[in-house]
Amino acid sequence: MGHKPDGEREPVLSVRRLRVEFPTRHATLVALDDVSFDIAPGEVLGVVGESGAGKSMTGNAVIQLLEPPGHIAGGEIRLMGRRIDDLAEEDFVPLRGRHIGMIFQDPLTSLNPLFSIGDQLVETLRAHLPMSEKQARGRALELLTEVGIPAPETRLDSYPHQFSGGMRQRVVIALALAAEPELIIADEPTTALDVSVQAQILALLKRVCAERGAAVMLVTHDMGVIAETADRVAVMYAGRLIEIGPVKEVIGHPRHPYTEGLMASIPGLAERRERLYQIEGAMPRLAAIPPGCAFNPRCPHAAERCRTERPELLPAGGSRAACWLHDPDNPLPRRASAGDSQEVAR
Amino acid sequence: MLAFLIQRVLQAIFVMFVVALISFSLFHYVGDPVLNMLGQEATEADRAALRAQLGLDQPVVVQFWQFIVNAAQFEFGISYRSARSVSDLILERLPATLELAIISAIFAVVMGIVLGIYTAIQRGSWLSKFIMTASLIGVSLPTFLIGILLIYLFAVELGWLPAFGRGQVVDLGWWNTGLLTASGLRSLILPAITLGLFQLTLIMRLVRAEMLEVLRTDYIKFARARGLSKRVVNLRHALKNTLIPVITIIGLQLGTIIAFAIITETVFQWPGVGALFITAVRFVDVPVMAAYLMMIALVFVVINLVVDLLYYAVDPRLRVQGGAK
Amino acid sequence: MSQDVQRTDASPVAAKPPGALRTFLASDIVYSWKRQPVVILATLVTLTMFAGALFAPWIAPQNPFDPIELELIDAFSPPLTTSDFTGNFYLLGSDSQGRDVFSAILYGSRISLLVGFAAVLFALALGTALGLMAGFRGGWRDALIMRIADVQLTFPSILMALLIFGVIRGFLPRSMHAEVAIIVLIVAIGLSDWVQYARAVRGATMVEKGKEYVQAARVIGLPDHRILFQHILPNVMRPVLVIGTIGLALAIIAEATLSFLGVGMPATQPSLGTLIRVGQDYMFSGEWWILLFPGVALLLLALSVNLLGDWLRDVLNPKLR
Numbered sequence: 001m002g003h004k005p006d007g008e009r010e011p012v013l014s015v016r017r018l019r020v021e022f023p024t025r026h027a028t029l030v031a032l033d034d035v036s037f038d039i040a041p042g043e044v045l046g047v048v049g050e051s052g053a054g055k056s057m058t059g060n061a062v063i064q065l066l067e068p069p070g071h072i073a074g075g076e077i078r079l080m081g082r083r084i085d086d087l088a089e090e091d092f093v094p095l096r097g098r099h100i101g102m103i104f105q106d107p108l109t110s111l112n113p114l115f116s117i118g119d120q121l122v123e124t125l126r127a128h129l130p131m132s133e134k135q136a137r138g139r140a141l142e143l144l145t146e147v148g149i150p151a152p153e154t155r156l157d158s159y160p161h162q163f164s165g166g167m168r169q170r171v172v173i174a175l176a177l178a179a180e181p182e183l184i185i186a187d188e189p190t191t192a193l194d195v196s197v198q199a200q201i202l203a204l205l206k207r208v209c210a211e212r213g214a215a216v217m218l219v220t221h222d223m224g225v226i227a228e229t230a231d232r233v234a235v236m237y238a239g240r241l242i243e244i245g246p247v248k249e250v251i252g253h254p255r256h257p258y259t260e261g262l263m264a265s266i267p268g269l270a271e272r273r274e275r276l277y278q279i280e281g282a283m284p285r286l287a288a289i290p291p292g293c294a295f296n297p298r299c300p301h302a303a304e305r306c307r308t309e310r311p312e313l314l315p316a317g318g319s320r321a322a323c324w325l326h327d328p329d330n331p332l333p334r335r336a337s338a339g340d341s342q343e344v345a346r
Numbered sequence: 347m348l349a350f351l352i353q354r355v356l357q358a359i360f361v362m363f364v365v366a367l368i369s370f371s372l373f374h375y376v377g378d379p380v381l382n383m384l385g386q387e388a389t390e391a392d393r394a395a396l397r398a399q400l401g402l403d404q405p406v407v408v409q410f411w412q413f414i415v416n417a418a419q420f421e422f423g424i425s426y427r428s429a430r431s432v433s434d435l436i437l438e439r440l441p442a443t444l445e446l447a448i449i450s451a452i453f454a455v456v457m458g459i460v461l462g463i464y465t466a467i468q469r470g471s472w473l474s475k476f477i478m479t480a481s482l483i484g485v486s487l488p489t490f491l492i493g494i495l496l497i498y499l500f501a502v503e504l505g506w507l508p509a510f511g512r513g514q515v516v517d518l519g520w521w522n523t524g525l526l527t528a529s530g531l532r533s534l535i536l537p538a539i540t541l542g543l544f545q546l547t548l549i550m551r552l553v554r555a556e557m558l559e560v561l562r563t564d565y566i567k568f569a570r571a572r573g574l575s576k577r578v579v580n581l582r583h584a585l586k587n588t589l590i591p592v593i594t595i596i597g598l599q600l601g602t603i604i605a606f607a608i609i610t611e612t613v614f615q616w617p618g619v620g621a622l623f624i625t626a627v628r629f630v631d632v633p634v635m636a637a638y639l640m641m642i643a644l645v646f647v648v649i650n651l652v653v654d655l656l657y658y659a660v661d662p663r664l665r666v667q668g669g670a671k
Numbered sequence: 672m673s674q675d676v677q678r679t680d681a682s683p684v685a686a687k688p689p690g691a692l693r694t695f696l697a698s699d700i701v702y703s704w705k706r707q708p709v710v711i712l713a714t715l716v717t718l719t720m721f722a723g724a725l726f727a728p729w730i731a732p733q734n735p736f737d738p739i740e741l742e743l744i745d746a747f748s749p750p751l752t753t754s755d756f757t758g759n760f761y762l763l764g765s766d767s768q769g770r771d772v773f774s775a776i777l778y779g780s781r782i783s784l785l786v787g788f789a790a791v792l793f794a795l796a797l798g799t800a801l802g803l804m805a806g807f808r809g810g811w812r813d814a815l816i817m818r819i820a821d822v823q824l825t826f827p828s829i830l831m832a833l834l835i836f837g838v839i840r841g842f843l844p845r846s847m848h849a850e851v852a853i854i855v856l857i858v859a860i861g862l863s864d865w866v867q868y869a870r871a872v873r874g875a876t877m878v879e880k881g882k883e884y885v886q887a888a889r890v891i892g893l894p895d896h897r898i899l900f901q902h903i904l905p906n907v908m909r910p911v912l913v914i915g916t917i918g919l920a921l922a923i924i925a926e927a928t929l930s931f932l933g934v935g936m937p938a939t940q941p942s943l944g945t946l947i948r949v950g951q952d953y954m955f956s957g958e959w960w961i962l963l964f965p966g967v968a969l970l971l972l973a974l975s976v977n978l979l980g981d982w983l984r985d986v987l988n989p990k991l992r
Binding site: 365495502601642646650 | 821822825826827829830833834836837838840841920924927928931932933934944947951954955962966969970973974977978
Binding site for chain 1: 569570571576578583587
């Protein structure tokens with residue numbers, strides 16, 4: 001409610017009040033709770049958070065590859081204005097790869113070891129586009145060239161194990177982009193790679209998406225990657241979206257106490273401190289999310305209201321944050337003890 | 347590749363050597379071959395003559411060498427029991443066993459893979475659960491009991507199929523086949539199911555477990571994320587990866603089928619090599635036992651080699667890094 | 672398929688607390704048992720058959736192994752009939768020798784279980800000893816034992832058992848065959864099945880040998896046998912028990928199969944397998960009970976022991992598939 005699209009153009013992806021549940025023997029776990037965001041054409045949205053915060057889950061929910069028994073239990077997902085969350089599996093299949101591409105964390109395991117990369121490219125192209133085998137091979141060559149595989153004509157019939165990690169991730173990107181999807185979900189695309197290769201892959205991803213005007217949802221726990229690549233950032237905590245805004249704004253002026261702590265704990269972003277900041281405690285398990293604001297037990301500013309009433313995303317400077325500190329009618333006062341951690345990031 | 351092959355062949359030769367040694371020891375030390383062949387009434391002179399004729403007066407090493415040379419020529423001496431050449435006995439019964447084993451193997455492999463895929467893909471379905479429970483019972487029961495059960499049901503009660511024997515066979519030179527007559531085919535059904543059932547359940551459970559594992563991998567998820575249809579993902583990507591580890595086990599199971607034919611042949615009075623072996627064990631007919639052992643070992647070794655080659659053909663990771671450099 | 676045995680750190684025979692029974696009742700094993708009706712049923716069937724086998728001499732109306740007690744005149748009495756000649760009641764009928772099928776089943780399962788347990792114990796002891804030696808000593812002993820194991824594993828164990836059976840019989844005079852059949856069976860089945868134990872124990876021993884406490888014990892100068900029996904053996908027993916639980920069902924089936932093939936227990940001392948072999952001849956002539964009841968008894972025994980073994984394996988070691 002009261003939530004407006006961030007860009008002026010119609011967003012490629014629009015997620016509203018998304019809820020994902022995992023029924024277990026004991027209880028139903030709410031893995032994603034009330035998550036809403038948009039991604040505009042050509043925009044890169046970074047999604048950050050600790051492991052288990054629901055970043056990857058959000059990506060998997062959008063492309064409907066949730067591990068059973070997880071399922072979408074509420075909310076809406078629209079792709080270029082068309083609702084897709086209620087599509088049956090067989091109606092969703094043609095969307096994958098053609099309209100939504102996905103890149104996974106580990107290039108070593110993303111490619112089927114028993115098929116040559118040419119085979120995998122050709123089958124992907126032909127699954128979506130009316131092409132002959134020969135045309136598809138030609139297009140595959142172009143794609144490999146585009147993602148920077150040297151001497152692609154000799155590598156087309158090679159198998160994945162004959163490539164290095166970075167090269168494999170290039171192949172994965174080529175595969176994800178083969179049918180020119182409008183939205184790319186990149187789930188920790190560089191985490192498994194050598195640091196020296198990470199920047200190249202990110203630059204490549206950014207370039208090919210920009211050339212195609214594709215929107216990117218970049219899931220990562222690495223703020224460095226976000227700072228370098230993303231236009232906007234969404235911060236997740238315990239299955240909830242707690243802050244979203246332009247990259248500079250969120251990094252420079254974090255509005256949610258959790259984001260503040262997160263920024264302060266990152267080396268390089270918090271140069272002025274000799275000791276890195278650490279947020280007390282740990283993120284709650286899904287089975288034990290406290291009522292009210294999920295962050296309240298760890299929050300230096302927490303008041304009674306935070307323990308009973310869950311805040312919506314509220315406008316806060318250039319961003320929006322789900323914190324009662326930013327309630328326009330009745331802002332929660334900051335506690336002094338938390339002051340220094342918030343100074344830090346400035 | 348060559349090194350791999352050589353290593354495998356050497357290993358096979360080692361196994362064959364050990365088995366030959368065991369067979370030879372059987373021949374040499376279990377009972378007295380001369381006594382067995384001539385009976386109690388023979389004179390000392392007769393015995394000495396036979397001993398010399400069989401080469402039993404030679405040093406043991408020479409005898410072993412002679413045994414290997416003979417075995418390589420498929421020459422295993424004379425059966426104590428029937429006084430006929432062991433190779434003749436085996437050769438005339440081999441077609442029956444091979445036909446039974448091959449049909450059972452095809453039945454087990456085809457049904458095992460199909461049911462394994464089905465129960466993996468339709469994991470929660472009612473039919474899958476039923477198949478899994480039934481397979482548990484199948485694995486727990488002794489083969490001969492299953493055979494008797496089938497005979498009772500389909501031969502005694504329903505009278506649809508013959509209860510024993512091979513039916514009418516057709517001679518094709520040295521090979522006789524039951525596959526060309528209606529009665530031969532009908533006779534084959536129950537024994538083939540009995541023999542194949544155990545392997546079927548094993549293969550099915552293996553394929554299912556392996557397939558479930560593969561379906562959880564990243565490359566299957568990525569294949570789905572690329573928009574490949576369920577059919578392509580399951581039957582092209584997942585199946586190929588599933589079959590690699592399965593091939594090994596299936597290969598070994600096929601060898602087991604020939605060995606287990608002993609039981610099925612006894613239940614159905616099938617005139618094959620297994621029934622011959624059982625009679626040999628019962629009457630301590632050592633030459634037949636030794637020959638059977640060598641034959642089974644050869645089958646196992648050959649199957650193992652074929653499995654290794656197949657493995658190599660299917661999995662590109664085992665091949666030498668190709669010219670793309 | 673040798674999957675390396677996973678060792679868990681819980682030492683199975685650590686000092687028992689006073690409330691051992693209570694602890695046991697509250698344990699995972701009991702919890703898992705209570706939750707599975709099939710396992711409960713299997714336990715009941717197994718216990719009933721064990722009890723029947725154990726108390727056979729007191730329960731059975733007749734000693735089927737004693738030719739004097741067999742009433743030839745009562746041959747082929749159908750089930751639930753009382754003989755007009757002898758007044759004997761035949762609950763499950765009688766066979767061609769006038770042998771009471773019910774008694775024969777009780778005595779037969781006695782043999783099946785005896786052979787099964789003894790063969791497993793034999794295989795377990797032999798395999799554990801060889802495995803410990805191979806794993807602890809290494810060197811040529813290890814190489815020799817493991818090569819033998821490899822060659823033996825190439826062949827199905829039923830074939831090995833048949834072969835060993837044939838060889839042992841070859842060494843014995845023919846007149847002794849019937850008398851010692853039960854021992855020959857135990858040895859043949861045991862010898863055909865030691866490899867799995869040896870492999871598991873060898874693997875676990877090598878893991879254990881590398882641990883610091885063993886290294887320390889060696890540095891202190893503890894003699895090898897103390898290290899082996901006090902430190903290593905208790906730790907390798909768990910995988911051995913896991914294999915043994917499944918092994919019992921397999922051994923029972925192996926005995927039944929050999930006897931069925933006519934190379935196990937003789938018709939004068941029939942086990943369940945022998946009874947089925949004999950009964951098969953009457954399948955077509957209408958005396959169905961001679962085959963059916965022993966068949967059902969073996970089916971129940973094999974199935975329930977197998978189910979129990981599977982369940983116990985999963986409880987003892989969920990990681991071992």
